[in-house]
Amino acid sequence: MPEGNGTYDTFPKLLLLHARERGSHPAIREKALGIWQSWTWGAVAGEIEALACGLARAGLVRGVHVAVIGANRPRLYWTITAAQALGAIPVPFYEDAVAQEMVYVFQNAEIEFAVVEDQEQADKLFEIMPQCPKLKHVWYDDPRGLRHYPQPELASYESLAEAGRAFSKENPRFFTDQVARGTGGDTAIMLYTSGTTGHPKGVVLSHDNLVHASRAYAELESLRDDEEVLAYLPMAWIGQNLFSYAQWMVVGFRINCIESGETVITDMREIGPTYYFAPPRVLEALLTQVTIRMEDASWVKRRMFQHFMELARRVGSDILDHHAVGAWDRFRYAMGGLLVYAPLKNSLGMSRVRVAYTAGEAIGPDLFVFYRSLGINLKQLYGSTETSVMVCVQPDGEVKPDTVGPPMKGVEIRVLDSGEIVLRCPGLFLAYYKNDEATRAAKDAEGWFHTGDAGFFDAAGHLKIIDRAKDVGKLSGGTLFAPKYLENKLKFFPHIKEAVAFGQGRPEATAMVNIDVQAVGDWAERRGIPYSGYTDLAAKPQVVQLIRECVEKVNADLARDPNLAASQIHRFVILHKELDADDGELTRTRKVRRGFIGEKYATIVDALYSGAASCVVEAQVRFEDGRTGNIRAELPVNPAKTFARQALKAAA
Amino acid sequence: MNLRDAEPQVAARTVGEVILAVENISLAFGGVKALSEVSFEVREHEVRAIIGPNGAGKSSMLNVINGVYRPQQGRITFRGETRDHMDPRHSAERGIARTFQSLALFKGMSVLDNILAGRNLKMKSNLLLQALRVGPALREEIAHRRKVEEIIDFLEIAHVRKTPVGRLPYGLQKRVDLGRALAAEPRVLLLDEPMAGMNVEEKQDMSRFILDVNDEFGTTIVLIEHDMGVVMDLSDRVVVLDYGRKIADGTPDEVRASQAVIDAYLGVKH
Numbered sequence: 001m002p003e004g005n006g007t008y009d010t011f012p013k014l015l016l017l018h019a020r021e022r023g024s025h026p027a028i029r030e031k032a033l034g035i036w037q038s039w040t041w042g043a044v045a046g047e048i049e050a051l052a053c054g055l056a057r058a059g060l061v062r063g064v065h066v067a068v069i070g071a072n073r074p075r076l077y078w079t080i081t082a083a084q085a086l087g088a089i090p091v092p093f094y095e096d097a098v099a100q101e102m103v104y105v106f107q108n109a110e111i112e113f114a115v116v117e118d119q120e121q122a123d124k125l126f127e128i129m130p131q132c133p134k135l136k137h138v139w140y141d142d143p144r145g146l147r148h149y150p151q152p153e154l155a156s157y158e159s160l161a162e163a164g165r166a167f168s169k170e171n172p173r174f175f176t177d178q179v180a181r182g183t184g185g186d187t188a189i190m191l192y193t194s195g196t197t198g199h200p201k202g203v204v205l206s207h208d209n210l211v212h213a214s215r216a217y218a219e220l221e222s223l224r225d226d227e228e229v230l231a232y233l234p235m236a237w238i239g240q241n242l243f244s245y246a247q248w249m250v251v252g253f254r255i256n257c258i259e260s261g262e263t264v265i266t267d268m269r270e271i272g273p274t275y276y277f278a279p280p281r282v283l284e285a286l287l288t289q290v291t292i293r294m295e296d297a298s299w300v301k302r303r304m305f306q307h308f309m310e311l312a313r314r315v316g317s318d319i320l321d322h323h324a325v326g327a328w329d330r331f332r333y334a335m336g337g338l339l340v341y342a343p344l345k346n347s348l349g350m351s352r353v354r355v356a357y358t359a360g361e362a363i364g365p366d367l368f369v370f371y372r373s374l375g376i377n378l379k380q381l382y383g384s385t386e387t388s389v390m391v392c393v394q395p396d397g398e399v400k401p402d403t404v405g406p407p408m409k410g411v412e413i414r415v416l417d418s419g420e421i422v423l424r425c426p427g428l429f430l431a432y433y434k435n436d437e438a439t440r441a442a443k444d445a446e447g448w449f450h451t452g453d454a455g456f457f458d459a460a461g462h463l464k465i466i467d468r469a470k471d472v473g474k475l476s477g478g479t480l481f482a483p484k485y486l487e488n489k490l491k492f493f494p495h496i497k498e499a500v501a502f503g504q505g506r507p508e509a510t511a512m513v514n515i516d517v518q519a520v521g522d523w524a525e526r527r528g529i530p531y532s533g534y535t536d537l538a539a540k541p542q543v544v545q546l547i548r549e550c551v552e553k554v555n556a557d558l559a560r561d562p563n564l565a566a567s568q569i570h571r572f573v574i575l576h577k578e579l580d581a582d583d584g585e586l587t588r589t590r591k592v593r594r595g596f597i598g599e600k601y602a603t604i605v606d607a608l609y610s611g612a613a614s615c616v617v618e619a620q621v622r623f624e625d626g627r628t629g630n631i632r633a634e635l636p637v638n639p640a641k642t643f644a645r646q647a648l649k650a651a652a
Numbered sequence: 653m654n655l656r657d658a659e660p661q662v663a664a665r666t667v668g669e670v671i672l673a674v675e676n677i678s679l680a681f682g683g684v685k686a687l688s689e690v691s692f693e694v695r696e697h698e699v700r701a702i703i704g705p706n707g708a709g710k711s712s713m714l715n716v717i718n719g720v721y722r723p724q725q726g727r728i729t730f731r732g733e734t735r736d737h738m739d740p741r742h743s744a745e746r747g748i749a750r751t752f753q754s755l756a757l758f759k760g761m762s763v764l765d766n767i768l769a770g771r772n773l774k775m776k777s778n779l780l781l782q783a784l785r786v787g788p789a790l791r792e793e794i795a796h797r798r799k800v801e802e803i804i805d806f807l808e809i810a811h812v813r814k815t816p817v818g819r820l821p822y823g824l825q826k827r828v829d830l831g832r833a834l835a836a837e838p839r840v841l842l843l844d845e846p847m848a849g850m851n852v853e854e855k856q857d858m859s860r861f862i863l864d865v866n867d868e869f870g871t872t873i874v875l876i877e878h879d880m881g882v883v884m885d886l887s888d889r890v891v892v893l894d895y896g897r898k899i900a901d902g903t904p905d906e907v908r909a910s911q912a913v914i915d916a917y918l919g920v921k922h
Contacts, residue, residue: 259811262811
């Protein structure tokens with residue numbers, strides 16, 4: 001790993017370093033036509049030089065924004081570095097963003113150049129072009145279906161790189177000169193935060209920010225240049241950007257681009273990543289699959305699985321953390337490794353994982369412990385786009401399911417009286433793009449960043465996050481109400497996919513629930529309950545009873561916590577449709593937009609508090625092809641048992 | 653579901669010369685006349701639909717074109733060569749491939765192997781070399797595999813590449829069947845009810861793939877379909893059969909306006 005001596009302070013400089021030092025090592029792989037194709041660092045540097053020259057010839061200059069739209073594709077990664085080499089600023093987009101969502105960003109960042117993956121993305125750009133007159137050039141990677149497009153703005157990636165090669169032949173020093181002009185303080189990338197309210201904000205991050213954060217992680221985990229990393233999360237997400245781009249460039253390991261979203265599991269098994277990053281929902285989907293497959297397995301296998309998983313839950317984490325465990329248990333754990341854990345890890349593609357991180361949302365303790373008990377070193381970290389994901393991480397041996405660990409090196413954290421966490425760190429963003437007001441609100445005069453998260457330090461100095469600070473409120477009785485905390489507790493049940501809690505200024509807490517169609521559908525099939533789809537399944541009385549049991553378990557748990565006993569969930573409604581980002585109910589990173597949902601389903605909220613037995617809702621849904629339609633349903637309001645104060649006393 | 657209208661920027665493909673012509677075809681099974689003096693032509697790169705009520709002789713017509721049935725009367729001209737009838741092997745070698753109304757796939761074999769099977773006519777090296785996987789046979793196999801992978805990519809079935817076909821949902825099996833036919837790199841593709849039994853979403857997907865095949869590979873397509881919306885959207889020209897006779901031939905709009913077609917579909921007052 002190169003030293004942080006200032007010479008290699010930008011990504012293009014790091015690229016040239018790798019091309020020199022490990023030019024023949026594979027840098028990036030992509031599964032194309034069923035085979036993993038790889039490019040060495042030398043080849044990657046050549047591609048990026050051609051691309052940068054091509055972009056420069058097309059008129060890209062320092063400080064201009066370039067849109068990068070698509071799934072994880074080597075050429076899109078190269079586009080990021082090529083733009084950075086010219087001092088231009090790449091702006092990655094979520095590939096599933098609908099055209100109208102892109103308009104704001106294109107206008108806000110005054111984007112003139114776009115490199116897109118395929119026809120789908122190009123179509124979106126041509127749809128919004130009348131609203132974004134600055135957009136002049138669109139280059140595509142995959143030519144399929146685009147051959148007959150007459151638009152003069154459109155050209156292929158190949159033609160761009162070809163023009164670049166011709167240009168660099170005439171100006172052989174152009175690329176290296178451009179790279180040399182860059183400094184660590186330059187803007188490296190702009191990422192738009194999905195924003196639970198209002199327009200997205202462009203977070204401006206410098207090379208210094210990202211390089212610092214990446215080095216901090218690399219040192220902490222002693223990352224090497226032979227790590228294998230799977231690139232499968234959206235490029236517009238800071239997590240993906242830090243772990244698969246910034247750290248890739250800083251450490252010089254290998255990233256592997258998956259074939260498609262549907263092949264992740266196969267691809268992961270083939271690559272066997274050594275360093276893995278997954279948001280909780282991905283880990284949860286994997287666990288759900290394992291559980292379903294085990295329920296279909298033969299009786300012997302099922303028993304064996306249950307027996308050894310029970311053992312793993314008891315001693316697995318301790319063995320991973322090198323705590324004292326009895327010799328007999330150690331022997332049995334080793335047997336379990338042979339019979340259950342190793343084959344399971346292999347089928348999850350996690351046999352070689354040395355360290356795995358999860359972040360983005362709170363993770364359920366059962367889920368977290370499941371992976372750790374198998375011997376997978378899964379750890380939580382805390383950070384945001386604005387901090388280059390560099391705030392807290394759990395060090396080896398000090399991993400707890402309900403905290404995010406102590407602050408990383410160089411990070412200062414304070415908890416304000418309001419409960420809000422504020423911090424200073426080297427990864428802290430420069431500004432929100434063209435939004436001084438928001439920048440000033442987030443970053444005060446002394447450089448403290450207001451995270452908007454509420455939390456506290458536990459006795460061991462680990463940070464514990466409970467909710468967004470602005471969402472933490474009070475019930476009308478004056479006791480603390482943290483909706484996200486309740487929602488997460490509900491979502492930790494495999495049968496509940498999403499939950500939205502209400503209670504601000506109300507006498508008691510209530511919730512709306514989305515069932516998990518896969519898990520509940522499987523549950524229903526095993527009991528011979530017929531259903532036609534989500535809406536039908538959600539309305540089955542047996543399902544209501546199932547969800548009621550989950551809610552009551554949460555209540556029993558809450559009753560034990562002195563601060564939160566009052567926010568037990570008194571009533572709940574199972575929604576008739578799944579919350580969807582296309583309907584504006586979730587953000588693109590799948591966080592619930594509570595305020596929006598509260599307004600949209602005001603009739604349900606009223607019914608939850610009016611004592612009505614049911615309510616009628618009509619909701620507009622947007623289908624995948626862009627049409628809209630109405631769903632009308634009558635939803636029962638279901639009461640749930642709450643637990644009295646004596647439970648609290650018994651526990652205290 | 654007008655797919656062509658949704659993409660106005662796509663330039664029309666250049667429809668070429670006549671590639672396939674049937675003249676005065678009559679086919680009878682014993683006393684049952686399946687086809688009587690049917691003539692029509694198919695131009696290169698076009699999408700040609702054959703429609704008609706049940707028992708109109710649509711599938712029989714396809715079977716005549718690829719040589720499964722021998723007509724008692726008439727002539728078929730394919731790529732400049734005129735014959736009294738085709739035979740299946742000859743038509744396959746000359747570039748006609750088809751998909752089947754009831755799927756014809758190896759249920760226990762993977763998607764990959766099924767599509768690879770569609771290339772059997774293109775495999776040149778002998779059985780022994782193939783079994784040993786040496787020298788030219790290995791090189792050949794790699795080339796075939798590449799072609800098959802391109803088809804898998806094209807049809808977006810990479811996620812089920814190694815899954816046995818029997819375990820796939822019906823809509824995907826239909827897509828694999830199309831892939832198997834495409835593996836022969838046909839000049840003319842005969843599709844026998846490619847969308848039968850599909851839901852709306854699967855139909856939309858399949859329509860897109862048919863248009864893409866036509867567009868990307870320039871493959872001429874002759875299709876039988878019951879869903880009128882699909883036929884009118886997809887095809888350049890339509891032949892209408894009724895009781896084994898041709899009752900109309902023309903663009904979708906012309907056919908839709910034809911009194912004979914309206915009578916055949918809606919019935920006539922007697």
